[in-house]
Amino acid sequence: xxxxxxxxxxxxxVEKVVDLNHQRVFILPTNxxxxxxxxxxxxxLIAFVxxxxxxxxxxxxxxxxxxISILHSYQSIFGLRLELIGCNKVFxxxxxxxxxxxxxxxxxxxxxxxxxxxxxxxxxxxKQKQKKLTFFLFVEKRGxxxxxxxxxSSTYPFGFFTVWSPIRFSKKYLAYPALASDNCPLPMxxxxxxxxxxxxxxxxxxxxxxxxxKTYQDGDAIKQIDxxxxxxxxxxxxxxxxxxxxxxxxxxxxxxxxxxxSDLEEKLSQLCRWVVDAEKQGLDYGFSLPGxxxxxxxxxxxxxxxxxxxxxxxPVVID
Amino acid sequence: METEIDRRIIIFILASxxxxxxxxxxxxxxxxxxxxxxxxxxxxCVLWDKKWIPKKWLVSLLSAIAIYQLYSxxxxxxxxxxxxxxxxxxxxxxxLESNKEQDFYLVSYLAFVVASSQFLYSQSILMLGYILFVxxxxxxxxxxxxxxxxxxxxxxxxxxxxxxxxxxxxVLLFFMFPRIDPPDWLLFNQQNTAVSGLSDTLRPGSxxxxxxxxxxxxxxxFKGKIPPVQDLYWRGPxxxxxxxxxxxxxxxRHFLRQMDKxxxxxxxxxxxVMMEPQDGHWIFTLDMPTVYPQKLIKNGLFQLLxxxxxxxxxxxxxxxxxxFNTGKLTDTExxxxxxxxxxxxxxxxxxxxxxxxxxxxxxFLISAIFHHFKNNDFSYTLNPPVMExxxxxxxxxxxxxxFCGHYATAFVYLLRVANIPARVVSGYQGGSINKxxxxxEIKQSDAHAWAEVWLExxxxxxxxxxSAVAPDQFSEQNLESSTAEKQKNFEIIExxxxxxxxxxxxxxxxxxxxYEWQQWIIHYRGEKQSKFLSSWGITGIKSMFYWLTVLVFFxxxxxxxxxxxxxxxxxxxxxxxxxxxxxxxxxVGVIKRKAETAHDFALRAKQLRPDLANNISLITWSYINLQxxxxxxxxxxxxxxxxxxxxxx
Numbered sequence: 028x029x030x031x032x033x034x035x036x037x038x039x040x041v042e043k044v045v046d047l048n049h050q051r052v053f054i055l056p057t058n059x060x061x062x063x064x065x066x067x068x069x070x071x072l073i074a075f076v077x078x079x080x081x082x083x084x085x086x087x088x089x090x091x092x093x094x095i096s097i098l099h100s101y102q103s104i105f106g107l108r109l110e111l112i113g114c115n116k117v118f119x120x121x122x123x124x125x126x127x128x129x130x131x132x133x134x135x136x137x138x139x140x141x142x143x144x145x146x147x148x149x150x151x152x153x154k155q156k157q158k159k160l161t162f163f164l165f166v167e168k169r170g171x172x173x174x175x176x177x178x179x180s181s182t183y184p185f186g187f188f189t190v191w192s193p194i195r196f197s198k199k200y201l202a203y204p205a206l207a208s209d210n211c212p213l214p215m216x217x218x219x220x221x222x223x224x225x226x227x228x229x230x231x232x233x234x235x236x237x238x239x240x241k242t243y244q245d246g247d248a249i250k251q252i253d254x255x256x257x258x259x260x261x262x263x264x265x266x267x268x269x270x271x272x273x274x275x276x277x278x279x280x281x282x283x284x285x286x287x288x289s290d291l292e293e294k295l296s297q298l299c300r301w302v303v304d305a306e307k308q309g310l311d312y313g314f315s316l317p318g319x320x321x322x323x324x325x326x327x328x329x330x331x332x333x334x335x336x337x338x339x340x341x342p343v344v345i346d
Numbered sequence: 347m348e349t350e351i352d353r354r355i356i357i358f359i360l361a362s363x364x365x366x367x368x369x370x371x372x373x374x375x376x377x378x379x380x381x382x383x384x385x386x387x388x389x390x391c392v393l394w395d396k397k398w399i400p401k402k403w404l405v406s407l408l409s410a411i412a413i414y415q416l417y418s419x420x421x422x423x424x425x426x427x428x429x430x431x432x433x434x435x436x437x438x439x440x441x442l443e444s445n446k447e448q449d450f451y452l453v454s455y456l457a458f459v460v461a462s463s464q465f466l467y468s469q470s471i472l473m474l475g476y477i478l479f480v481x482x483x484x485x486x487x488x489x490x491x492x493x494x495x496x497x498x499x500x501x502x503x504x505x506x507x508x509x510x511x512x513x514x515x516x517v518l519l520f521f522m523f524p525r526i527d528p529p530d531w532l533l534f535n536q537q538n539t540a541v542s543g544l545s546d547t548l549r550p551g552s553x554x555x556x557x558x559x560x561x562x563x564x565x566x567x568f569k570g571k572i573p574p575v576q577d578l579y580w581r582g583p584x585x586x587x588x589x590x591x592x593x594x595x596x597x598x599r600h601f602l603r604q605m606d607k608x609x610x611x612x613x614x615x616x617x618x619v620m621m622e623p624q625d626g627h628w629i630f631t632l633d634m635p636t637v638y639p640q641k642l643i644k645n646g647l648f649q650l651l652x653x654x655x656x657x658x659x660x661x662x663x664x665x666x667x668x669x670f671n672t673g674k675l676t677d678t679e680x681x682x683x684x685x686x687x688x689x690x691x692x693x694x695x696x697x698x699x700x701x702x703x704x705x706x707x708x709x710f711l712i713s714a715i716f717h718h719f720k721n722n723d724f725s726y727t728l729n730p731p732v733m734e735x736x737x738x739x740x741x742x743x744x745x746x747x748x749f750c751g752h753y754a755t756a757f758v759y760l761l762r763v764a765n766i767p768a769r770v771v772s773g774y775q776g777g778s779i780n781k782x783x784x785x786x787e788i789k790q791s792d793a794h795a796w797a798e799v800w801l802e803x804x805x806x807x808x809x810x811x812x813s814a815v816a817p818d819q820f821s822e823q824n825l826e827s828s829t830a831e832k833q834k835n836f837e838i839i840e841x842x843x844x845x846x847x848x849x850x851x852x853x854x855x856x857x858x859x860x861y862e863w864q865q866w867i868i869h870y871r872g873e874k875q876s877k878f879l880s881s882w883g884i885t886g887i888k889s890m891f892y893w894l895t896v897l898v899f900f901x902x903x904x905x906x907x908x909x910x911x912x913x914x915x916x917x918x919x920x921x922x923x924x925x926x927x928x929x930x931x932x933x934v935g936v937i938k939r940k941a942e943t944a945h946d947f948a949l950r951a952k953q954l955r956p957d958l959a960n961n962i963s964l965i966t967w968s969y970i971n972l973q974x975x976x977x978x979x980x981x982x983x984x985x986x987x988x989x990x991x992x993x994x995x
Contacts, residue, residue: 066458078528091519099508102909182492
């Protein structure tokens with residue numbers, strides 16, 4: 028029976044942009060509004076008992092203003108446009124940052140708006156103005172998250188009515204596992220040192236291990252930047268080295284099995300920390316989860332692939 | 347709401363409330379007034395320093411004092427004064443302990459009730475204007491309270507817009523909402539603001555100075571022409587009993603059935619009498635009223651009476667015939683109207699005999715008395731000497747000066763000595779015409795007394811003996827009574843002065859406005875309402891509600907359109923208009939590709955149609971501006987729309 032009423036419809040999510048039109052704006056009287064009705068009733072009673080036309084007039088005026096205030100309340104959020112700019116990826120236990128753009132295309136100032144996910148923030152917006160809003164959502168668990176519904180509401184002008192519009196964006200955001208604390212060193216630290224040594228040697232010797240130059244990309248290790256060419260004004264390049272076979276078994280492997288924690292989530296957290304640390308230090312690292320592995324590499328792409336795998340990892344349960 | 351309310355918002359609310367209570371200062375007990383404003387000032391003190399916050403026990407004590415005060419005022423619980431006192435007391439106490447948002451909401455609601463109670467005391471246009479002003483102010487204060495924005499300007503702007511939109515609906519409700527008279531038991535004993543008008547005793551001898559106020563007694567609006575001034579005698583108390591000093595009304599006035607049949611002739615005069623609140627029962631009408639509202643009583647003295655003293659303004663539709671014959675006299679009437687307090691003094695008898703000569707006709711004697719007054723140094727004065735002993739004889743033979751009461755009583759006395767039935771009638775005479783509204787205004791200063799004599803074959807006939815000494819009273823346009831005589835002359839001289847004429851004119855306009863105000867606002871109910879609405883084809887309560895609902899919803903729909911219309915996103919409108927431009931280009935084969943920016947598309951289109959290059963760049967430039975420039979407004983959009991509309995590919 029209620030299926031066709033939009034209020035009860037489940038799927039009213041929006042992709043990116045939403046205009047607050049009559050289908051999205053709801054209105055109900057508040058307690059103050061209801062008690063104002065009681066006041067009007069009292070005024071009518073006085074007018075009736077004393078048969079006084081001016082008392083009637085005042086009661087009529089208050090009733091009319093009450094009726095008109097329905098429209099003005101509705102107007103206070105009607106026509107606003109909310110646009111989802113995006114939200115960053117986040118580690119569980121941290122705050123996800125959601126960026127929204129609220130614009131007021133109409134010709135009236137919007138005052139006294141409340142907007143927010145769970146608790147609302149006051150805000151006002153001049154006519155034909157827009158404002159970028161940033162919300163921080165606390166994320167508890169890794170994996171995909173649906174965004175909570177965001178509510179824009181207002182009680183302007185008298186507080187007799189509350190108008191609101193609940194908005195749920197269909198876009199999901201990904202949370203990586205919580206980062207383990209700093210004090211878990213990368214596995215096989217010795218290898219790391221040897222690699223570093225090797226790097227030094229190679230750069231000093233300029234031996235055949237040097238493979239070539241590559242343009243700098245985000246995420247490349249600062250240590251590998253070819254400062255000489257940068258100084259010549261040729262731009263940022265990084266030195267690439269040919270890895271010989273003997274070095275490969277000494278490579279850094281971030282393996283699920285190396286983790287020391289006992290619990291699955293803690294293990295993932297530890298892996299997560301390793302990935303972050305290794306990437307920060309500009310190392311090549313291989314990555315391995317049960318049923319998933321990546322050859323050693325580095326860079327933003329590789330880094331994100333690892334983290335996504337961690338975020339979405341589901342242990343295979345064998346009955 | 348944990349956050350503290352800004353001080354300025356509280357001041358705004360308190361000031362509005364103070365203004366709302368202010369007009370009550372005229373009619374509530376002074377102790378109550380002091381109590382209320384002290385609490386209000388106390389609350390102001392709390393704003394400046396927290397240490398003034400009253401302790402709980404103090405509030406309880408104050409409440410107890412308030413209850414004792416209300417009790418000692420002895421007004422009871424119901425009724426206008428009691429209700430007002432209770433609401434003002436409650437308002438004061440609530441203000442003192444208000445702290446949170448909802449407290450101030452309650453304060454505002456109480457203040458609205460107090461505002462409404464003002465109308466129970468005064469129903470003038472000015473009071474309505476004042477209450478509208480303070481209501482708007484209170485609403486604006488509510489907006490600042492709700493938005494927590496201490497800047498009053500946007501709030502005031504908002505409430506003015508809203509009031510402007512609410513007024514058409516208010517007017518509609520006012521005229522169409524069916525008024526039902528409350529049952530009688532609900533009408534609380536209302537204190538009257540009645541004008542003390544004519545008294546039911548006439549005692550001309552004891553008055554040394556006649557001073558009537560210029561207070562309005564009633565208004566009369568004629569359908570058709572206003573009768574000539576010699577017919578404008580508005581009948582009030584009729585005095586036929588006298589003890590020589592006082593003249594009073596007889597108790598024998600309910601013998602209507604035994605009376606002769608009234609014969610009327612000539613054209614009837616239809617008019618509406620709108621009475622100010624009165625102390626007496628009399629409804630002042632022209633002789634002889636034949637059609638009148640059913641609740642009124644016409645008695646044997648041809649008076650119209652309202653059995654309940656109308657303490658409020660009331661109006662009555664009356665039809666009078668100015669020419670009539672009351673026919674024969676009953677025995678009671680005869681004895682009542684020839685009654686003398688004692689054997690008349692010899693000189694009076696002698697005077698009557700002298701005047702009468704050997705002619706027995708009543709009419710001869712009447713004209714003889716008129717001549718006597720005219721030719722024997724009788725004069726008209728508003729400051730006659732006091733005649734406490736034998737007033738009539740003193741007046742006739744010594745003082746020879748007096749006002750209408752003296753002349754009327756002496757005239758009647760002389761006729762009665764000659765055994766001719768006569769009586770004194772008092773009421774109002776004339777009135778002043780309001781040129782704007784074309785109605786008569788009758789003031790206290792128009793009070794008058796005249797005589798009625800019963801003549802064979804003519805019935806009761808009116809004679810005004812005062813006219814023998816002050817004939818000017820009835821000349822030309824002079825509808826004012828003798829009290830205003832001097833003023834009248836003064837006015838004629840001053841009338842050359844344009845300013846004075848304007849003042850008179852402005853006075854008339856104001857008075858007419860007041861009349862229409864009474865007609866259309868204060869008295870708009872019951873019959874008046876159904877009459878007005880039926881002229882629009884709306885009859886019966888059902889159809890009133892039907893049309894009221896339809897029209898209110900129509901108006902709300904209209905306002906919805908007006909208010910929400912502009913909210914359609916401008917960006918959409920711009921896009922749609924641009925799309926039309928693209929469509930018209932598409933018709934000639936220049937199709938915009940999906941990924942193409944407006945700029946790129948324009949470049950391509952210009953190459954394809956160099957003849958349209960100018961227009962294309964113009965429109966594209968406007969479009970880009972509208973889309974991305976911050977301060978583009980509605981005018982820019984209109985210009986853009988115009989460009990697109992005139993674009994032809």
